[in-house]
Amino acid sequence: MTETTYVQAIRAGIWEEMERDPNVFVMGEDIAEYGGAFKVTAGMLERFGEKRVVDTPLSESAIVGAGTGAAINGLRPVLEMQFADFMACGFDQITNFAAKCRYRWGQQIPMVIRAPAGGNIHGGPFHSQNVEMPYVHTPGLKVVQPATAYDAKGLLKASIRDNDPVIFLEHKYLYRSVKERLPAGDYTVPLGKAKVRREGNDLSIVAYGWMVHTALDAAAQLAAEGIDMEVLDLRTLAPLDREAVLATVRKTNKVIFLHEDTLTGGLGGELAGIVGEHAFEYLDGPMVRIAAPDTPVPFSETLEKAFLPTVDEVIEQARNLHRY
């Protein structure tokens, strides 16, 4: 049995859903004959035809708007943003139109907006950003970011079957750097459910996307020092699995929030708010946030390395918190 990469898992997820449901179709820039900037939709044109694999002009707002209209009229669009950074061009359509349809007039929008996000690929300021928070902050949207190939496929299939608009953030660095054996056949991973990736007793770290792997690497090294760190993978950022966050804090009494997104206004602050309100009495140390600094994502390798949270940084902060 061969291993499946994160990007192959995403392709398989879309493919299976298109086989299963004739109303599912993909739309985006350079996705048909070219197969997409990251080749996620490669081969789909040949299998499903140009009606269901739709190339568009370079118009993110029109892509999202057209997805919304198609969803209103009975289809289940899976849209590709070439890079998550470009979702800014469709922000009004996402946050003002699609997100509010159900609340305003009871119209469901079963639409997935796939967007390659994140850094560590030398992408610079416009191809590396983590854009989740404006969407996490928009009621009516769901926001997902898988960390593993298994979850990438399962969460994507669940997102396509969901009747609310889902922002599906794929981490570009993970596309080809993680792989695993996937079960044959159909499975989904439920939205809104976090997962404990590593059990631990001394402290907890809450992360998502690529940072789950940073946390796991740190936890492995910390274990050698006798520090037992629990790693919680959020998987869905909106709606948040508050119970899972509170449960790990109540278990270990110390917590680090880790994200690749910049610090101010990042998810770590919201998580700290939840823990402060609902599990304050369980805390045996200060809540710690590890995040990128409040700068644009730099291009040059030395700068990008300094920008991104590292395993060493997590280890150091975990040691400090453990000693507290």
Place this chain on the structure above:
Amino acid sequence: MGALAAALPATEIDLDLARTLLYHMVMMRELEDRIETKLYRQGKVLGGCYTGRGQEAISVGSAILSQPGDWLTPSHRDMGALLIRGIAPKEILAQYMGRAGGLTRGRDGNMHMGCAKRHCVPIISSIGASVPVAGGLALAMKYRGESNVVFNYFGDGATSRGDWHEGLNMAAVMDLPIVYLCNNNQYAYSTPLDRQMNIDDVVERAPGYGLPAEIVSGNDVLAVFKATRRALEHVRGGNGPYLIECKTFRMSGHSAHDRAEYVPGMLREEWSRKDPVLMLQKYMVDREWATEQDFKQIRKGVLDEIDNAVEWALAQPFPDPSTLEDDVYETAPSGGRLRSAP
């Protein structure tokens, strides 16, 4: 959709069609008048209050040609389209009053209303956003091989938005079945046309997208009707989208609070002589299809209908505050997670 079905076979303008058009135009005129000059001032309608006074011919003359399977995206000055699609005056009034019985159940106000059953998509406040959405509605029609079309309405101001340009371009590239209906009423809020665009006519934008387009008198309901019929022939024939620019004038402020003192008096005077309701009535009188007495009766019938609708709407409850968090998602997140309380 009684009115809609009745108008469907019409290829020529006859008495029946003229009466149907007149009824909807008078209903739109009087219903908006009741909302703006009475209910708003009495405090029974709060918030924004946008009317299409003087523009009734555009939505009525076009939407009357819509088929049940078509979709419409009316702008905030196109109440006639909602009426023709069978949305009742009482529903519109309850919407304006923020009642639970309104089309958005108090979630949104004024002309921000639509109804999936009747194939009307509500406008949002960022003008022009409906243009790409119309593309998606049309894409789904093409996807299923239907011959339906989308009636996409907007004003002159919307044509300055990026969404308008992205939407038209994509629809033209994809040959999507859309009739674009621009109500060029010469003002976007307080901004006159010459500060909105450096061209005389919106149709001048169309060749840039390879789109057929025509200008029509937006105050002449029969001219709008005929232009829409031409457009539909093109669009239903699978030839891609078509733009109609309806020249008209906004005979009101942007919203009820706006006295529109920036509009030169002469301009309003000039356009008041082209009242679309009076123009249609003159057409009917000239052909001896109707008399002033008939028009009085039509208006009285409309006013009676509105009286009853106001009574119904005022009796509707306001939405229960306990429903605040309903309908954000299909399934509410467990544990009441839309707010912080434990």
